[in-house]
Amino acid sequence: EVQLVQSGAEVKKPGESLKISCKGSGYSFATYWIAWVRQMPGKGPEWMGIIYPGDSDTRYSPSFQGQVTMSADKSISTAYLQWSSLKASDTAMYYCARRYSSGSYPYWGQGTLVTVSS
């Protein structure tokens, strides 16, 4: 069974750094693209970017380029999303999702709620 399990909820202050994780199991982790998706409260999902764990090839949406960093460690089947300096506007639910076809994501993590507040 394909599973993506994300790290737990985080509460941070503005300016702090953060790295959240997404661990895949039940499939060959290195050979499927993993996307990160932001969903702000009451809003639709936003595609942030995507990483290929096999060689860490990464593509970012222009809206998120320079704001976050995606990485992956295929040896432990885990993808990461990190911020160097959080802002209050980063408060959202973040999902990882495994890609099937272009724009289609059949497998999702349970989400990681990030709250940034002073």
Place this chain on the structure above:
Amino acid sequence: QSALTQPASVSGSPGQSITISCTGTNSDVGGYNYVSWYQQHPGKAPKLIIYEVNNRPSGVSNRFSGSKSGNTASLTISGLQTEDEADYYCSSYTSTSTPVVFGGGTKLTVL
């Protein structure tokens, strides 16, 4: 403002059929057969229910169907059930610098 336009809400009674529209442009919905639909219940992750315009993943009820005409895609749910009450999002591959765009979502209420 989301890249794809959906109605904010739709409603129907148990047993009825409803259709949710998703309007884009020639650069996304109209240009590719890579439209997907997701169902999201409160507090849960999105669930893929339609991919590549009109294909259902294994295990998804055949009450869900998808179609596309020009720049508008549609999701039809037939034989509405109370458990269908959820938010529904369309998405599409796009030729712009962000390869995947989502709609703003439609809240389905089953009366």
